[in-house]
Amino acid sequence: MAVRFPFLIALALVVAPVAAHGATPSCLKCHPTHYGSLGSCVTCHGGDPRSDRPRIAHHDLVPGRFAWFTVPGSAPTRRGRDLVEQFACRRCHIVAGKGNRLAADLDRLPSGTTGQTIFEAIGNPALLMPQFHFDERQKTDLVNAVLAGAREETAKGGRGKGESPQVVHFQDGDTRRDNVFEKRCGACHRALTRTLGGLGHGAIGPNLSGLLSEFYPKTAEGRTPWGQGPLKKWLDNPRRSRAQTQMRPVTLPEGELEKLVGILTDRQGR
Template structure:
């Protein structure tokens, strides 16, 4: 009984100290408190709560719409998760342990500043598809990504993944010769292609690429071969012309396009 009483006293003392510390935050001199049961002001929004100088207090400030994932069962995470699926982000990224390892592992971004993550979605790097998301939609994606990263950071870390967006010396390969004028692709060997007329083909032969093939089926080597032979036979209004490619070079193309998978996602369409 004495031990239990001592424990309760300690808990109450800690709670009181935490509340007093939160109440003493300089943030509350200008802003109304909210969700104080979750964390202190700077734990969610960053900044510096020890000063009254606005330019210092707001340094690297994180706006509320980018930290809604900290609130349990928030709709922003649910909606953002749907956009992750619609955009097929796993065609290049590992998310919640599933996806291709062609670009950054999004399960490792728990320490990334949300504003920088937002900027990387709105202004994508080379070989990342430009989805042209508005800021509101991109904010939902940020919340979904960071919610996943917070969960995954508790697991045993994997070895870092090297992502090569560019080659030191750009060498001509089968993709550059036959596809690169209209398409781009990110592969385990780097990024290839220079065109934006056609869709980004990163992860095309994986289960994570959008099901844009015939009959809304995943792309496979067989379907790709038929498409290259005569796109208009499969889709009468297709603007893409037939691609003349022999068997040897087609096999080389398949090798280049075979995705690098996360350990939990050892599947691709071949």
């Protein structure tokens, strides 16, 4: 018993300051109230409002610039969603419930992923991800758009049931592969595919991941989605569609166009 009392006294000294705060979070001792109608401080920023010790109170704290996604209609989140559309992020990623599953599903990021982690990943893209050269504000806006989409999908609930586990191939292109993309496109382009992984090794031309999906930017004329017909027209004479393009015509022997389309749509067509 004599040994136990000192332990209980020490425990009481640790717990008492926490309990004493009750309904008044320690955050408000240093920070003014804002957006109070959205909930408590932790609703947007996380952290531990029970402690006066900054290192404890700020544990896993979400910085203000990455917390705009919690504010309905915030300008950073709107700008981020515009960037998702403008740069066709959904050609490879699922964002807010829509997109291709070629790379990470941004609605279902691993536990522990933070806004800063996403921010750094955008600035230092993985293999086969295009380098968009976003500035600091654009990356911050994209983080808010991604987090807003994930939050909305979580609130809906139920998504993901029955889906197969996703395997993302980040292996670089291999010019020794015997397929039409490597032979005809790989010197200038890259593409991420679900069945063959990363293809191509060039960075002169656009990244062609998800080219034949609804999420890729429209054709050179800007009117129709890419498909087998528009792709054939472009390959036969690119300058007929875009006068200033540097791409030369690509002559495909009979049957190779269908194989190329098969690869880009992840159908068997090597």
